[in-house]
Amino acid sequence: MITSADRRIARNSLLLSKLEPEMADAVLDQSREVTFERGAALFLQGETADCIHIVVDGWVKLYRIAPNGAEAVVCVFTRGQSFGEALAFQKRDYPVAAEAVTEARVILVPARVIAALIRETPELAMSLLAATFVHLHGLVSQVEQLKAQTGAQRVAEFLLELCPVDEGACTVTLPYDKVLIAGRLGIKPESLSRAFARLKEHGVSVRKNHAAIRSVGGLRAFAESDPAEAWSKAL
Amino acid sequence: MITSADRRIARNSLLLSKLEPEMADAVLDQSREVTFERGAALFLQGETADCIHIVVDGWVKLYRIAPNGAEAVVCVFTRGQSFGEALAFQKRDYPVAAEAVTEARVILVPARVIAALIRETPELAMSLLAATFVHLHGLVSQVEQLKAQTGAQRVAEFLLELCPVDEGACTVTLPYDKVLIAGRLGIKPESLSRAFARLKEHGVSVRKNHAAIRSVGGLRAFAESDPAEAWSKAL
DNA sequence: GGATGTCGTTGACTTAGGTCAAGCTGCCGG
DNA sequence: CCGGCAGCTTGACCTAAGTCAACGACATCC
Numbered sequence: 001m002i003t004s005a006d007r008r009i010a011r012n013s014l015l016l017s018k019l020e021p022e023m024a025d026a027v028l029d030q031s032r033e034v035t036f037e038r039g040a041a042l043f044l045q046g047e048t049a050d051c052i053h054i055v056v057d058g059w060v061k062l063y064r065i066a067p068n069g070a071e072a073v074v075c076v077f078t079r080g081q082s083f084g085e086a087l088a089f090q091k092r093d094y095p096v097a098a099e100a101v102t103e104a105r106v107i108l109v110p111a112r113v114i115a116a117l118i119r120e121t122p123e124l125a126m127s128l129l130a131a132t133f134v135h136l137h138g139l140v141s142q143v144e145q146l147k148a149q150t151g152a153q154r155v156a157e158f159l160l161e162l163c164p165v166d167e168g169a170c171t172v173t174l175p176y177d178k179v180l181i182a183g184r185l186g187i188k189p190e191s192l193s194r195a196f197a198r199l200k201e202h203g204v205s206v207r208k209n210h211a212a213i214r215s216v217g218g219l220r221a222f223a224e225s226d227p228a229e230a231w232s233k234a235l
Numbered sequence: 236m237i238t239s240a241d242r243r244i245a246r247n248s249l250l251l252s253k254l255e256p257e258m259a260d261a262v263l264d265q266s267r268e269v270t271f272e273r274g275a276a277l278f279l280q281g282e283t284a285d286c287i288h289i290v291v292d293g294w295v296k297l298y299r300i301a302p303n304g305a306e307a308v309v310c311v312f313t314r315g316q317s318f319g320e321a322l323a324f325q326k327r328d329y330p331v332a333a334e335a336v337t338e339a340r341v342i343l344v345p346a347r348v349i350a351a352l353i354r355e356t357p358e359l360a361m362s363l364l365a366a367t368f369v370h371l372h373g374l375v376s377q378v379e380q381l382k383a384q385t386g387a388q389r390v391a392e393f394l395l396e397l398c399p400v401d402e403g404a405c406t407v408t409l410p411y412d413k414v415l416i417a418g419r420l421g422i423k424p425e426s427l428s429r430a431f432a433r434l435k436e437h438g439v440s441v442r443k444n445h446a447a448i449r450s451v452g453g454l455r456a457f458a459e460s461d462p463a464e465a466w467s468k469a470l
Numbered sequence: 471g472g473a474t475g476t477c478g479t480t481g482a483c484t485t486a487g488g489t490c491a492a493g494c495t496g497c498c499g500g
Numbered sequence: 501c502c503g504g505c506a507g508c509t510t511g512a513c514c515t516a517a518g519t520c521a522a523c524g525a526c527a528t529c530c
Contacts, residue, residue: 066383067459125360148301224302
């Protein structure tokens with residue numbers, strides 16, 4: 001049984017937000033909620049996909065193990081975000097693995113529920129497609145960042161995404177530990193430490209898991225500057 | 236009017252291959268074919284998406300211009316490949332730009348055609364979703380490669396994808412110029428040159444736009460080895 | 471209080487890859 | 501035949517980031 005508070009969170013997910021409330025509830029009535037403890041695997045790379053996942057609480061990372069053994073973090077999801085839409089009603093394997101990085105409550109929507117409903121409800125297909133497009137777009141942005149920005153600039157972007165405001169000063173809370181942030185950004189933890197140190201020159205000070213930003217606009221200018229001249233723009 | 240030879244190519248695309256032949260032909264009857272000369276833009280980043288594209292001949296690159304002005308190549312498509320499925324029947328903007336890198340013939344499938352057919356043909360929604368999933372998967376692989384492999388290893392992977400065989404020796408033709416290959420792999424042309432030079436030690440010799448590979452298995456071992464020890468495996 | 475463990479930082483060093491400049495082809499147009 | 505140009509390679513140099521090791525700050529458990 002899924003509580004009404006959790007239903008409210010789930011209905012805001014990409015998967016359900018475009019559906020009529022009755023329809024969303026019908027989906028949720030046939031789903032179950034599971035709590036994973038920190039470090040637990042939701043599923044592994046190569047397993048047959050049988051569920052769409054909606055995170056209700058906590059943080060979940062999607063990652064891949066490269067042939068050489070290196071772990072590449074692909075995405076990190078939290079409250080209200082869903083994933084696995086695209087492969088839920090085809091017989092496919094998960095191309096990534098998923099792991100709870102904090103204790104996490106997750107709603108598992110069985111693929112067969114979606115498959116059954118999709119015939120009578122075309123909007124559901126639209127929702128799946130729209131959600132998948134958002135993920136696609138996110139990955140395109142990530143590829144762009146990996147190819148066009150230095151590590152320190154990606155760290156700045158990461159902080160900017162956490163900012164509640166567009167200009168001026170603000171303080172943000174780092175959502176998960178620094179090892180994972182480094183993985184998400186494609187750098188090593190040591191490099192993340194050094195990147196934070198360099199960002200001091202651009203008005204960022206990090207203490208524990210809080211980052212104070214003197215000027216959001218200034219930080220954005222650093223993140224979007226040409227890497228070749230990024231160093232010279234101190235202060 | 237689209238020739239029957241071109242229809243045959245188009246029907247092999249992800250978008251159409253799962254549909255009944257009559258259905259695929261119905262889609263094509265309402266589409267048009269356009270030839271773009273080298274360097275011409277199919278569409279720009281931020282334009283409203285109104286077509287799904289199927290490449291019939293030539294090569295097309297999808298890329299993004301980062302805020303700092305750098306160009307990041309996201310994908311390169313050729314004969315029989317389609318793209319833009321996910322955003323075709325929602326009112327969305329293209330998140331990337333597309334440009335013909337050789338003279339290219341492309342079929343443009345209007346979004347409204349898809350939108351009209353999807354209500355009566357659920358398989359079409361499946362096709363869109365399946366095609367989008369393939370693109371998603373491709374981007375996940377690309378993120379993994381960027382985060383877990385060195386430039387030279389990505390070059391090796393690129394060659395392996397072109398190989399017609401799984402083992403032994405073979406020769407492949409580089410499909411487009413080296414500046415674009417470098418962009419696709421997220422490195423500079425100079426680094427690509429140096430990567431080819433290093434691959435000589437692993438049995439690869441490049442002359443003009445042909446690459447001779449002494450041992451596909453050996454090259455794969457290099458591509459999948461830990462970057463830290465990749466240097467020591469000189470053959 | 472002290473042993474232990476995790477997480478994060480710092481330093482010294484090495485390597486991958488970018489930058490800039492020069493040079494080498496092959497090709498096209500005079 | 502020559503000049504100019506585009507595509508590619510090479511060399512010298514420099515920065516970004518990985519590696520390895522040491523260490524500090526905390527928290528937990530005994």
